[in-house]
Amino acid sequence: MDTSKNNTIIVWTILALSVAGFxxxxxxxxxxxxxxxxxxxxxxxxxxxxxxxxxxxxxxxLSLLGAxxxxxxxxxxxxxxxxxxxxxxxxxxxxxxxxGVFALYLFALQAFVIKAWCxxxxxxxxxxxxTALLAIDLWKKEK
Amino acid sequence: xxxxxxxxxxxxxxxxxxxxIVLGMYAAVAKPAVVIGDLVIPVSxxxxxxxxxxxxxxxxxxxxxxxxxxxxxxxxxxxxxKEKGDDVQMVYRxxxxxxxxxxKTAAIATEAAGKQxxxxxxxxxxxxxxxxxxxxxxxQQSIVEYATLIGLDIPKFIxxxxxxxxxxxxxxxxxxxxxxxxxxxxxxxxxxxxxxFQSYEELKQLVEDELNK
Numbered sequence: 001m002d003t004s005k006n007n008t009i010i011v012w013t014i015l016a017l018s019v020a021g022f023x024x025x026x027x028x029x030x031x032x033x034x035x036x037x038x039x040x041x042x043x044x045x046x047x048x049x050x051x052x053x054x055x056x057x058x059x060x061x062l063s064l065l066g067a068x069x070x071x072x073x074x075x076x077x078x079x080x081x082x083x084x085x086x087x088x089x090x091x092x093x094x095x096x097x098x099x100g101v102f103a104l105y106l107f108a109l110q111a112f113v114i115k116a117w118c119x120x121x122x123x124x125x126x127x128x129x130x131t132a133l134l135a136i137d138l139w140k141k142e143k
Numbered sequence: 144x145x146x147x148x149x150x151x152x153x154x155x156x157x158x159x160x161x162x163x164i165v166l167g168m169y170a171a172v173a174k175p176a177v178v179i180g181d182l183v184i185p186v187s188x189x190x191x192x193x194x195x196x197x198x199x200x201x202x203x204x205x206x207x208x209x210x211x212x213x214x215x216x217x218x219x220x221x222x223x224x225k226e227k228g229d230d231v232q233m234v235y236r237x238x239x240x241x242x243x244x245x246x247k248t249a250a251i252a253t254e255a256a257g258k259q260x261x262x263x264x265x266x267x268x269x270x271x272x273x274x275x276x277x278x279x280x281x282x283q284q285s286i287v288e289y290a291t292l293i294g295l296d297i298p299k300f301i302x303x304x305x306x307x308x309x310x311x312x313x314x315x316x317x318x319x320x321x322x323x324x325x326x327x328x329x330x331x332x333x334x335x336x337x338x339x340f341q342s343y344e345e346l347k348q349l350v351e352d353e354l355n356k
Binding site: 019022023026027030031034039040041071074075078082115116 | 150153154157160161164165168169171172173207210211212213240242243278326327328329
């Protein structure tokens with residue numbers, strides 16, 4: 001497979017992952033904003049993570065920031081798919097790295113500070129890290 | 144379609160697509176919470192009760208000592224007790240969830256403390272120190288330590304904790320919670336009606352509304 005086709009697949013994968021990430025983050029944000037009060041459920045565990053004091057920065061839920069992050073990534077990727085400029089790719093890369101680093105921080109927070117995991121947070125964080133790695137890979141190949 | 148037209152079309156698709164996701168998630172989350180109906184098992188002398196027995200308002204809680212949300216609500220209920228203890232009767236019903244490894248043991252420990260008239264002391268102790276014993280490597284030791292701190296007769300406490308009688312009492316409470324349709328903890332009822340609140344102010348309002356009825 002030639003490089004440019006391979007790279008196109010990477011770009012589309014990042015786009016698809018970002019849409020998945022957006023869906024996941026919107027779900028978490030909605031749950032946080034309009035959902036029921038905190039509870040432990042017989043089948044789905046406790047909302048320990050999503051309701052912890054670490055789940056918001058200056059009163060803004062992280063899930064909401066996550067949704068905005070993925071929406072911006074989707075916009076940047078679409079723009080890049082249309083124009084294919086180096087600057088466009090740079091923006092995607094910068095955004096993806098920002099997201100990836102933040103996702104790693106959130107992983108660490110769950111593992112070492114809150115000592116609890118939340119499925120939808122883990123999904124979002126994984127997408128963030130994978131997106132960053134793919135963007136770095138793409139950047140190296142396009143350079 | 145011109146290139147420009149195509150681009151506009153794609154942006155429109157993205158806006159509609161993301162909007163649809165937001166609406167879809169809203170619909171998924173906003174669906175009304177499961178209504179589990181009125182209190183099935185009336186409050187009786189078989190319950191762990193606190194406060195004014197003849198109060199106009201009874202707050203029934205189905206709870207799990209190892210559940211972090213229950214610990215959060217423990218603080219709220221405590222505040223109610225301080226401020227309106229004379230107007231309200233508080234009832235605690237066990238509903239230890241399966242995912243909490245020590246929840247049943249903790250429930251049995253409160254029952255054993257209850258046999259020495261110190262159910263609520265153990266109840267408070269377990270919530271206050273939830274973070275400690277939840278990750279304990281020796282739960283029995285932690286519980287005996289708490290029993291010592293609240294001044295229980297330890298040999299009696301140990302033999303009670305091991306008794307089949309108390310274990311089956313907790314099992315019965317779980318079955319009764321199932322009959323009530325409890326799906327998560329904590330679940331609260333004011334008199335016969337299920338209530339939801341997130342803060343002390345909200346609970347206080349609910350209690351006052353009931354008092355003024």
